[in-house]
Amino acid sequence: MPLPGDLPHDRTESAGYGRAMQRRHPASRTGRPRSAAADTAILAATRQALVDLGWSKLTLSDVAVRAGVAKTTLYRRWAGKNELVVDAVAELFDELTLPDRGSLAADIEGVVLQFAAILARPEARSGLMAVVAEATRDEALRERIRASIVDRQKRLVIAGRARAQERGELPPESDTERSARAVDLIFDMVAGSVVHRTLVSNQPADAEWVHGLTRVLLSGLAASAR
Incomplete structure (x- = not known):
């Protein structure tokens, strides 16, 4: 967690941050490009499911329904619930300025x-x-x-x-x-x-x-x- 300063503006730091974002959501090697809108909907649905259901009852099927995407869409992006929830939480802290x-x-x-x-x-x-x-x-x-x-x-x-x-x-x-x-x-x-x-x-x-x-x-x- 964070302390003072400005978001990095030089090319080196910006590139490093971009690479970090890519590591969180690695691009698929084959198939259609990933949809940023789908990612946003999935992560928001995951956070809401955590509030409504808690960790133990949260399932990828429920998240898929809430996000309006196919369950296979989630599995193409995340290996399981652990990875999905961490990324959903991490997105909140990326809001810090x-x-x-x-x-x-x-x-x-x-x-x-x-x-x-x-x-x-x-x-x-x-x-x-x-x-x-x-x-x-x-x-x-x-x-x-x-x-x-x-x-x-x-x-x-x-x-x-x-x-x-x-x-x-x-x-x-x-x-x-x-x-x-x-x-x-x-x-x-x-x-x-x-x-x-x-x-x-x-x-x-x-x-x-x-x-x-x-x-x-x-x-x-x-x-x-x-």
């Missing part, structure tokens, strides 16, 4: 509030909790969550740190290994805090709470940069 709000603190608060708002949606809450619960006994599912949700959203942390460094709010980082560890730690701290607050403690991640989280995070970032 990182507007430039003028300072590192404001950027953090803005994107964390967005993240909390997404987690407040029934389809995000149901979907994320379901896949995390299932992943406790399924290594392949854990890896898909890591690749489709966690790793893809770390791009926001990378972009946010780079923007803060350009502003002079954070010092430049030349040690690539240390930088990568910092990205992982920042992501875990923010995502873990918001998920625990909203889904485990069932408390609101409102502006006051987010402001406090941001102050604690920035204190840590300043200390770790020394």
Whole structure:
């Protein structure tokens, strides 16, 4: 989960993000091109089925009916329910944007509030909790969550740190290994805090709470940069 900054605008980062999207929905080698409208309908139907039925009762047949597509259409795109649900949840987090709000603190608060708002949606809450619960006994599912949700959203942390460094709010980082560890730690701290607050403690991640989280995070970032 995300931190401050802007969505990548340079060709290298944009290309990398495009490749990540292709890995989530690999193109078929044969047959007709995939329909983006069908993919959108299927993923939306999956999220609604999770809200209505829960993980245990959700079936690909039900999703196909809700989406108005043939069941074979789902199997051409996803190997099974696990992959389908992860992609349906991942699509929600792809809605996150990182507007430039003028300072590192404001950027953090803005994107964390967005993240909390997404987690407040029934389809995000149901979907994320379901896949995390299932992943406790399924290594392949854990890896898909890591690749489709966690790793893809770390791009926001990378972009946010780079923007803060350009502003002079954070010092430049030349040690690539240390930088990568910092990205992982920042992501875990923010995502873990918001998920625990909203889904485990069932408390609101409102502006006051987010402001406090941001102050604690920035204190840590300043200390770790020394």
